[in-house]
Amino acid sequence: MFSQVDGPIAEFYGWEVIGYYINNIQNYLAEYSWQVRTAYGLIVGCIFVMIILFILFVLMIRKTTKYKKGYHQLEEKFREPLYQIMILPEPPTVQEIEELMGCNFNELKQYDSSMFAQLISSLRMELCEVLYLPNMQYICEITGVKDYFERCLTSRKKVFEVLQMVVNLNIRINEGELAIYLNHHNANIRLMARLANIICTENEPYKYLEEDLNQRMLPWRPMLTHRLFGWLQECGRPMPSFIVLAESLENEQASAFLIEEVAYWGNDTEKDELAKFFQAPRHIIRLAAMRATAQLAREANEPALVASYDHQPEPIKREVIKTVLAIHSGKQVDFFERAYHSTSSKETQEQAMSCLYMYGNEGRRRFEMIRSSYQLGDENRTLLDQIDAANLLKQMQQFS
Amino acid sequence: MLNFLLLFYGYIIFFYSLALITSYVALLIMAYIYSSNYKRWSDDYIKHMVDSTPYVPGVSIVAPAYNEEKTVVDNIRSLLRQDYPNFEIVIVNDGSKDRTLETMIENFDLVEVPYDYIERIHCQPFKRLFRSTSLKYSKLVVVDKMNGGTKADAVNGGLNVVSNPYFINTDVDCILSNDAIYHCIFPVLLDDTVIAVSGTMSMSNGATIENGEIVELKTSTRPIPLFQDLEYKRSFLIGKMGWSCINAMNNVSGGYGLFNLQIVIAAGGYGSKSFAEDMDMLFRMIGYCCDFNRPYRVVQIPHNCCWTEGPSNVKTLIRQRVRWGRGLIQVVCDHSRMLFNPKYKTLGMLTFPYTFLFEFLAPMIEVVGIFLIIYLALTGGVNWDTFFIMFGAIFLFSVMLSSFVVFYDYLLGSSYHKSNSYALLILAGIFEPIFYHPIVVFSTIRGYYNHLTRKKAVWGDMNRQGTKKKKK
Numbered sequence: 001m002f003s004q005v006d007g008p009i010a011e012f013y014g015w016e017v018i019g020y021y022i023n024n025i026q027n028y029l030a031e032y033s034w035q036v037r038t039a040y041g042l043i044v045g046c047i048f049v050m051i052i053l054f055i056l057f058v059l060m061i062r063k064t065t066k067y068k069k070g071y072h073q074l075e076e077k078f079r080e081p082l083y084q085i086m087i088l089p090e091p092p093t094v095q096e097i098e099e100l101m102g103c104n105f106n107e108l109k110q111y112d113s114s115m116f117a118q119l120i121s122s123l124r125m126e127l128c129e130v131l132y133l134p135n136m137q138y139i140c141e142i143t144g145v146k147d148y149f150e151r152c153l154t155s156r157k158k159v160f161e162v163l164q165m166v167v168n169l170n171i172r173i174n175e176g177e178l179a180i181y182l183n184h185h186n187a188n189i190r191l192m193a194r195l196a197n198i199i200c201t202e203n204e205p206y207k208y209l210e211e212d213l214n215q216r217m218l219p220w221r222p223m224l225t226h227r228l229f230g231w232l233q234e235c236g237r238p239m240p241s242f243i244v245l246a247e248s249l250e251n252e253q254a255s256a257f258l259i260e261e262v263a264y265w266g267n268d269t270e271k272d273e274l275a276k277f278f279q280a281p282r283h284i285i286r287l288a289a290m291r292a293t294a295q296l297a298r299e300a301n302e303p304a305l306v307a308s309y310d311h312q313p314e315p316i317k318r319e320v321i322k323t324v325l326a327i328h329s330g331k332q333v334d335f336f337e338r339a340y341h342s343t344s345s346k347e348t349q350e351q352a353m354s355c356l357y358m359y360g361n362e363g364r365r366r367f368e369m370i371r372s373s374y375q376l377g378d379e380n381r382t383l384l385d386q387i388d389a390a391n392l393l394k395q396m397q398q399f400s
Numbered sequence: 401m402l403n404f405l406l407l408f409y410g411y412i413i414f415f416y417s418l419a420l421i422t423s424y425v426a427l428l429i430m431a432y433i434y435s436s437n438y439k440r441w442s443d444d445y446i447k448h449m450v451d452s453t454p455y456v457p458g459v460s461i462v463a464p465a466y467n468e469e470k471t472v473v474d475n476i477r478s479l480l481r482q483d484y485p486n487f488e489i490v491i492v493n494d495g496s497k498d499r500t501l502e503t504m505i506e507n508f509d510l511v512e513v514p515y516d517y518i519e520r521i522h523c524q525p526f527k528r529l530f531r532s533t534s535l536k537y538s539k540l541v542v543v544d545k546m547n548g549g550t551k552a553d554a555v556n557g558g559l560n561v562v563s564n565p566y567f568i569n570t571d572v573d574c575i576l577s578n579d580a581i582y583h584c585i586f587p588v589l590l591d592d593t594v595i596a597v598s599g600t601m602s603m604s605n606g607a608t609i610e611n612g613e614i615v616e617l618k619t620s621t622r623p624i625p626l627f628q629d630l631e632y633k634r635s636f637l638i639g640k641m642g643w644s645c646i647n648a649m650n651n652v653s654g655g656y657g658l659f660n661l662q663i664v665i666a667a668g669g670y671g672s673k674s675f676a677e678d679m680d681m682l683f684r685m686i687g688y689c690c691d692f693n694r695p696y697r698v699v700q701i702p703h704n705c706c707w708t709e710g711p712s713n714v715k716t717l718i719r720q721r722v723r724w725g726r727g728l729i730q731v732v733c734d735h736s737r738m739l740f741n742p743k744y745k746t747l748g749m750l751t752f753p754y755t756f757l758f759e760f761l762a763p764m765i766e767v768v769g770i771f772l773i774i775y776l777a778l779t780g781g782v783n784w785d786t787f788f789i790m791f792g793a794i795f796l797f798s799v800m801l802s803s804f805v806v807f808y809d810y811l812l813g814s815s816y817h818k819s820n821s822y823a824l825l826i827l828a829g830i831f832e833p834i835f836y837h838p839i840v841v842f843s844t845i846r847g848y849y850n851h852l853t854r855k856k857a858v859w860g861d862m863n864r865q866g867t868k869k870k871k872k
Contacts, residue, residue, distance in 0.1 A: 035414050036786050039793035042421070046796040053803050060810065061819070121444050160440045168445045220589040223453040230452070350516075385514040390531075393513060397535040400509075 071115045077102070078116075082123055085139060086131040097142065105142050113148035117165055120145060124169055133170060133234065140171050153177040163192035167199065167224070170231045175200040182208065191221075195228055205232075206240045210249065217253035225257070229265045243270050256288035263295035271296055275304040283316055290319045294326035302327050306335055317343065318351045325355040333362050337370070346383070354387050406772075406781075413769060420758050421797055427642030428804055434645035435637075435702040435812055446586050447579065451485060457588070458486040458564030459581050459658070463572040464554030465491055466547070469498045473507045475572050478612030480539065484581035488539045490561055491572060494554035495524075495547025504542055509534040515561075521669030523556035524548035551654065552670035552677035559661065559669060568658045569678075573709055575604055575614055576656070580705035584658040587699040595660045595685055596698045598644075598652040599705030600636040603629040605712060606821075614707060619821040619828075624717055626828045627836035628710040630802055633825075636700065637808045638801070644700035648746040650755055652698065654678035656706035663688065663696075674734075676727020683735045683747070690744045702812045718843045725763070725847020732760050763844040795833055802829025 025044060030037075081100040085092060098104050120139060124131065140146045150173050152162045159181065166173060178200060181193035194208045212221075232239060242265070246258040259277060262270045274296075277289035286308075293301045302324065309320050321339055324332050336356035340349050353370070356363045367384070374381035450456055461479055465472055472491075479489050493501045504510060515529035523545065530542040545557045555569055568584065570576065577583075584597045606620035606629075620626050643649045652659070654677060664670075667684040674680040682698065689696035711717040732755075739756060741748040776782045806822050806829075816822065828836075849855075 032786070032789075036789055038418075039790050042793040043789070043796050046793075046800040050800050050803055053800075053807055057807055057810065060807075064810075121442075125444050125448055161442060164442045164445045168442070168448055218590060218592055219455065219457065220449075222455045223449050223589065226453045226455065227449055346518075379516075382514060383516050386516050389513040393511070393531050393533060394538075396533040397538045400534045400536075 067115075070112060071118065074111055074115045075119055079119060079123070082120065082139060083127070086123060086127055086135050088135055089132060091132075091134055091138060108142060109144050111143070113144040116143040117145045117148060121165060121168060133231075136169065137171060140169065146171060146173055149173050150177050153181070160186075160189055160192065163189065163196055166196045167192055167228070170199055170235075172200045191224075195224060198228060199231070205237070209240060210245065213245075213249055213254035213258070214251045217251055217257065222257045226261065226264070229261060233265055239265050239267075241270075242266050243273050252282050252284055256282075256284045259285060259288040260292050260295075263292035266292075271298060272300065274298070275301045278304055278308040279311065283313065286312070286316055287319050290316070290323045294323040297327050299327055299329050302329055302332070306332065309335070309339065314343070314345045314348055317345075318348050321348070321351050321355050325358060328359070330360055330362070333359060333366050336363065337366060340370070349380075350383055350387070353384060354390075357387055357391055406776075409772070413765065416757075416765065417794065420762075423754065423758065424638070424797075424801060427638050428801075430643075430645035431638050431641035431808065434641055434700075435808070438702055439812065441586070443579070443582075447483075447582055450582060450585075450589075456484075456486050457566055457585065458488070459484060459585060460558075460562035460564045460567040460661075461487065461489045461570060461576075461581075462555055462558035462562060462567050463489070463491050463570050463574075464494050464551050464558065465496065465500050465572040466494045466554070467496050467498045467500060468572050469496070469500045469503045471573055472500055472503055474609070474612035475575065476504065476508065476540065476612075478575045479570075480537065481578050481613065482576065482581050483578045484585070486564075487581055488541060488562070488564065490541045490543060490558045490567075492543045492545060492554045492558040494545060494551075494557070501542070501544060505530065508532050508537045508540055508542075510537075510540075510542055518560065520560050520665055521556040523553045523560065523669075523672065526557060526560070529561065548672055550672050550674070550677065552674055552681075553672040555677070556669045556672065559664065562661060565661055566658055567661050567664075568656065569654060570656045570706065571654070571708060574601075574655055575607075575609065575612065575707045577703075577705050580656070580703075581658075583701055583703040583705055587697075587701060588658070588660075591697060593695040594697045594699055595663045595689065596649075596652045596682060597658040598636075598640055598649065598698070598700045599656045599658070600701065600703060601632055601653055601655050601706045601708055602704055603632065603710050604707035605629075605709055607707060616818075617707075617821075618816050618818050619824045620712075621824065622712055623828075623831075623835070624714060625710050625712055626824060627832050628717070630805065630825050630828045630832060631836075632710075633805045633809055634801065637702070637805055637812070640700040641702060643751060644698070646746060646750075647697050648751045649698040649700060650682065650747060650751040651679040652682050655708050659685070671734075674727060674730055675723050676731050679727065679731050680734065683731060683738065686747050687735070687738065687744065690747075704813070714839060717839065718846075721840050721843030722847040722850060725844035726851045727847075728760055728844070729848045729851045732756060763841045763848075766841050767845055798833045799829050802826065802832070805829075 028040065032040075078101065081102065084100055085097060092100075094105075101108065117140075120136065120143070124136065149162050149166055149171065152158050153173075154177060163181070165171070173196070175197060178193050178197050181189055182197060184190040184193060191212065194212055197208065198205045213225075215221075229239065242258045242262045246255040249255045249258070259274070262274060271292075274289045274293050277285050278301075280286050280289070290305065293305065305320055305323055305327075309317060312320060317339065321336065324335060333356070336352050336359060340352040340356070343349055343352070353367060356370075357367045367387075371381065371384040371388070374384070461482070463475075463479065468475070476489065476491060491504065493504070509532050510530040511533055512528050513531050517526045517529070519526070525546050526543065527546065528544040530544065532538060532540050541561060543557055543561050545554070548554060548557070551571075559567065566585065566588065568581065580599060584599050587597050588594045603620060603625050604614065605622065605625035606618045607614045608616040619629050640649055640651070657678070659681075663685050664681065667681070667688040670677045671680045671684070686696060686698070688694070711720050735752070738744040738748045739752050744752070773782065773787075803826060806825050810822065
């Protein structure tokens with residue numbers, strides 16, 4: 001029961017008590033101007049927000065601490081066994097796994113699958129090329145990580161995080177779980193889902209590849225796709241036809257990327273076909289073909305490459321020079337000298353001379369001949385001295 | 401008449417404050433949305449992708465050094481520890497008068513190499529170039545040049561030597577996290593219209609450092625660095641993050657930022673006469689992109705990539721803030737053509753007007769307000785109830801903002817190893833408006849005054865205390 005001074009006595013029950021106080025707060029400064037009441041409202045609002053923030057902060061600290069503690073315990077117990085399993089050269093038996101893990105499969109399911117996913121992901125980073133992928137797939141199944149991923153995708157929780165893990169770990173999950181995300185409105189989710197689909201599906205893995213590659217080719221996309229092709233080759237999965245796909249795409253950046261990928265994952269026929277792109281209408285395609293040839297050091301393509309030199313703009317000329325060095329057939333000393341003397345671009349001159357310097361004994365001899373033809377203090381002499389010093393330094397670093 | 405003017409001024413200040421509070425609330429919300437979306441990307445995944453492909457863009461770290469003999473070796477070692485597969489470090493010895501260059505030569509096996517220097521951006525004359533004979537320091541390049549008087553000139557000297565399409569501009573005394581380049585290059589990989597990326601910075605004044613690496617991170621217990629730590633966090637985690645959400649950033653800190661080299665050169669490089677060379681550079685980069693209809697984005701990332709030693713006493717702080725104030729008025733004057741100009745998109749129509757109203761004018765408004773309050777108090781013209789309510793509202797809002805800063809920092813991965821650092825930050829948030837903020841306001845006003853009276857500027861020594869070294 002409450003009363004007001006000099007006022008009537010009133011009785012409040014239950015929620016009316018809260019209403020009474022709210023009314024008091026609202027009317028506390030009723031006689032003041034609206035500016036003062038606005039400021040007062042701001043004070044009350046700030047206090048209320050800070051109380052909520054404090055509670056959220058405490059809850060967050062508790063949740064984070066609990067998770068860290070749980071993860072630390074899991075890591076201490078299972079890191080080493082999982083490491084051992086992942087580097088075994090062949091799939092272990094059930095008894096071997098249980099012996100290494102120190103518990104049976106049912107006991108493993110009691111642990112938090114999201115923590116296992118994090119641990120396996122960190123081991124994946126550490127082991128990189130050393131691990132045996134089928135073993136990692138098996139571990140993800142027995143620890144419940146695969147089921148956890150599928151549950152998250154079904155319930156639409158942490159979709160993006162889970163898809164990243166699927167692609168990062170190259171884990172095969174039920175491809176039906178991905179169906180709803182393959183045409184998602186969010187571009188990042190859609191990209192991850194389609195990459196995961198390549199990993200998980202048996203039927204038409206490259207169904208969306210052409211459509212995706214025809215989108216704007218941001219730098220991240222070639223990196224993801226390159227990594228994926230590497231995984232596919234590791235697993236013995238069939239690769240797409242890079243040249244055929246490159247020629248069918250409208251996006252020239254994507255075409256250039258696929259041509260460059262021939263160097264890493266292409267077959268012999270595709271590698272031979274690179275020479276036909278040295279005089280392609282688009283410069284980006286020419287550059288890609290030359291970089292692939294350099295990566296492969298394919299001597300068969302050298303005549304076509306050198307023949308195309310005079311018809312190229314300066315940036316592509318520099319690429320031709322670098323590619324000829326990478327091929328290193330030993331027959332192109334005159335080519336480098338001609339490139340140096342025939343250009344007016346200082347960058348091309350530098351490139352030609354750097355490559356001549358590194359082109360074996362004959363190249364080095366020719367370099368010294370050209371250098372000695374200039375006087376000390378001459379601009380060209382400084383450039384050649386710079387090239388010589390840079391290479392000497394590299395040798396000193398190697399022997400340090 | 402006087403009463404009318406006072407009333408009018410009062411209304412202006414009231415609505416000005418309401419607008420400022422509303423903008424902060426909007427920035428809070430936008431910062432939360434932006435950082436929540438960004439943090440969904442897995443660090444492991446990013447690193448794995450970057451490490452395992454050949455399509456990784458090279459990054460050069462450009463760090464000017466002037467009279468840094470005490471700390472330069474540790475700092476370079478910290479930079480060399482970067483985990484990125486394709487980077488180089490360019491240290492610019494900007495005419496140091498102490499043994500900075502000699503110290504580097506001794507510790508990193510440097511030798512002078514002939515170099516065909518091309519001045520793509522104007523700076524004071526280049527003298528020599530040094531590279532290391534040791535493989536473990538093969539990524540290090542040292543440029544020796546004549547002193548240009550400003551950091552901007554030194555950075556320009558470094559930019560004339562870099563060989564990668566992107567560069568990070570940092571101070572040599574900054575300590576970078578080992579994965580700093582990964583975090584900064586990632587927005588560029590996601591979107592090639594990104595021309596600049598700002599990483600979050602914190603104070604290293606309270607940290608324990610061993611061999612150029614932070615082993616224990618906590619706030620300083622000294623008031624000036626503590627207030628600055630809070631100020632930096634507020635600026636990065638709320639201000640810059642909020643603006644980044646709508647591509648409206650107006651500054652990438654000179655302490656740590658990644659830039660597209662081609663755009664920087666096209667925009668003319670850093671302004672060597674500018675005292676806010678970082679803000680000036682970004683304005684010119686955005687100006688260039690807008691003038692030539694080139695799409696651009698400037699992004700703030702929530703990762704704490706860099707720790708820097710801030711001024712530890714009032715005298716050095718004042719000197720720094722006077723310089724920043726001078727830089728701010730310089731930027732406003734030099735780029736006034738962008739103000740309210742729709743050609744310059746969000747910068748011209750939103751961020752620059754905001755900067756002008758709420759950053760440039762604010763110190764002057766505050767100073768006038770302080771003197772007015774004193775006058776009214778002496779003449780009995782203050783309604784103290786109203787005064788305390790108004791003051792309480794602004795004060796509590798400021799404390800609430802600082803609370804959000806602490807909350808965001810923890811949410812984004814917790815900068816500090818010990819949670820009592822957060823308690824200190826909250827305490828700093830309570831005392832900052834009373835003790836620290838007035839110093840900043842009056843220093844900024846002095847900076848404006850120095851610019852308008854064309855007083856000769858001297859950068860002066862930072863008086864580094866050095867951070868704590870771990871006992872062996």
